Amino acid sequence: MTTDGFTTCLWFDGQAEEAAHSYVSIFENSRVDRVSRHTKAGPGPEGSVLAVEFTANGQRFMALNGGPQFTFDEAISFQILCSGQQEIDHYWNRLTENGGEGGSCGWLKDRYGVSWQVVYDRLLDLMSDPDPERSARVARAMMSMGKLDVAALEKAYAGE
Numbered sequence: 001m002t003t004d005g006f007t008t009c010l011w012f013d014g015q016a017e018e019a020a021h022s023y024v025s026i027f028e029n030s031r032v033d034r035v036s037r038h039t040k041a042g043p044g045p046e047g048s049v050l051a052v053e054f055t056a057n058g059q060r061f062m063a064l065n066g067g068p069q070f071t072f073d074e075a076i077s078f079q080i081l082c083s084g085q086q087e088i089d090h091y092w093n094r095l096t097e098n099g100g101e102g103g104s105c106g107w108l109k110d111r112y113g114v115s116w117q118v119v120y121d122r123l124l125d126l127m128s129d130p131d132p133e134r135s136a137r138v139a140r141a142m143m144s145m146g147k148l149d150v151a152a153l154e155k156a157y158a159g160e
Contacts, residue, residue, distance in 0.1 A: 007053075007060040011070050012112065016063035019112050020052040026094045027057040077107065077115035084120075085150040091118045092147045106148040120148050126157045134159070 012019055017035060024030035033053040038044040044065065052063040082088045088106075095118070096102055099111035106118050126138040134157055141156035142148065 005060070007062055009062040009064055010072075010112075010114065011064050011066040013068045013071075014065055015112060016052050016065040017049045019114075020054040020061070020063045022111075023056045023061070024054055026091070029058045030054070030056045072109075072113040072115065074107070074115045077117050079117040079119055081119055081121040088118050088120065088148055088150065091116070102146045104146060105142055106145070108147075118148065120150050120153060123148070123153065126153060129157070 010016075010019070020032055024032055031054065033055060035049060036051045036053075038046055038048050038050050040046050044050060049065055051065065054061050054063065080087075080091050082091065092102070092108060095110045095116050096108050097111075100109055102108045106120075106123075108116050108118065110116060123138075123142065127135050127142070129135045129138075137156040137159065138153055141152055145152070
């Protein structure tokens with residue numbers, strides 16, 4: 001095994017190239033690395049996209065046009081740790097545009113059905129505070145949110 005880490009393979013039904021371009025437009029340090037196409041040997045139509053290798057936020061991915069047999073669900077998600085509300089808003093808005101949908105507690109699904117957690121980077125610190133009242137206030141606040149609200153989480157922590 002190489003020492004370059006892992007590549008996450010995402011299974012699509014014909015949208016691999018579109019999804020790869022979408023993700024690289026959202027995250028910094030991103031690029032489409034290679035597009036592989038079907039040959040005469042198939043199994044897809046000659047010239048159609050089989051797979052796209054891309055890098056998003058420095059992480060390697062493979063987008064595979066595998067067909068309709070499998071779909072995404074919340075059992076796997078990507079967590080984006082954000083330093084403040086501006087980053088949360090950016091990722092939430094970009095990932096839910098064009099058919100994505102917001103969920104609870106910072107979770108969302110993008111238009112391809114991939115689940116994401118757009119999280120305030122201090123959230124786990126706030127929720128694991130040794131003072132059980134503080135951590136409970138933050139947990140209650142978070143549980144009432146779709147997109148996370150940094151100011152509201154910090155106010156809950158402070159008891160305001």
